[in-house]
Amino acid sequence: KQEVTQIPAALSVPEGENLVLNCSFTDSAIYNLQWFRQDPGKGLTSLLLIQSSQREQTSGRLNASLDKSSGRSTLYIAASQPGDSATYLCAARRSNDYKLSFGAGTTVTVRA
């Protein structure tokens, strides 16, 4: 059974600082890994999806890396802004399966 862990559970930084969010998974036989953003009381917004054959994906200030062999993915957010305050979830999709295994998330607060 795939277990996904996100550390830290919460993070508070001043505006402008770069953010580093960690995600680890126990089963390296994943098809892809996805990062989501969740605002309080809301659903999920997909940020980045990394296929198992890829090492990283970038979108604007966001960059996600994937190291399957070590079971880790990292989400980098450059020059953080107060609007980046949210909970960030990672989810691993099993090979040949559509089911997602989610981490508990990292709640980020960016102080103005």
Add this chain to the structure above:
Amino acid sequence: GAVVSQHPSWVICKSGTSVKIECRSLDFQATTMFWYRQFPKQSLMLMATSNEGSKATYEQGVEKDKFLINHASLTLSTLTVTSAHPEDSSFYICSARDLSTGGKRYSNQPQHFGDGTRLSIL
């Protein structure tokens, strides 16, 4: 972009009531939809996979008689929490798989999530 609408967004009801939650894909077809449950500060847990025109597949530990799922069309799945009790209070989120993108390899098809339903049972 693909939009999934979930209704209602928030419901409060008395213990013993049955509550129906709708999940609609607004601009794409979805033969498969997923229902998740999320407790505060915890991860999303997959409850069941809803398949259009057939029975839902439930995850281990989820009571199928408690959480009734119906997927009658390519754009609508419903989750009914029967005889709800306070321990059923949670945040329920659906997602839908877009058939039209991702090429032939079905695993590339992205999931699009609804905004969730906050269920509070008194």
